Amino acid sequence: MEKTNESDVDWQEYDRDETTFHRKELSSAVDAAALGCSLYELPPGMRSWPYHYHTANEEALYVLSGDGKLKTEAGLEALTAGDYVTLPANESGGHRVVNDSEKPLRYLAMSTMNEPDVTVYPEMDKFGVFVGSPPGGRGERTLEGYYHIDDETEYWEE
Secondary structure, eight states: OOOOGGGGGEEEEETTTTEEEEEEEHHHHHOSSSSEEEEEEEEEEEOOOOBBBBBBBBBBEEEEEEEEEETTTEEEEETTTTTTEEEOOSSSBBBEEEEEEEEEOOEEEEEEOSEEEEEEGGGGGGEEEEEOTTOOOOOOOOEEOOOOOOOOSSOOOO
């Protein structure tokens, strides 16, 4: 067994326009290999990672404090402290957390750590490929990149 306390883990800051949040990678602090868990704090008016879904990794969110919204394929769903949401590894698991309140939104994000994984970003018309270490993983990747969904290349060179 390995143990850590969130107060012993440093915040990482992400700031890209409306995508602004703080993250503590709890699973990294204990070298977890098959399960990911991060503590997020989303300031008022901000959003988490761009809307996406995974093809190999199921995710879940547990709201610790605050209120906000979860963007899904069905639209915006209310989030409040105590809510637990599962996000399947397919298009129906598409999500983005939105803090439309006046106070910070704190939640745990958990995931399986399977690889390879293809992560699809429908609103950006992109997908990411992760081989050797899953998204959020700490290991070295043998193949990784982001590509436009509409890019085509022929199997056989003409």
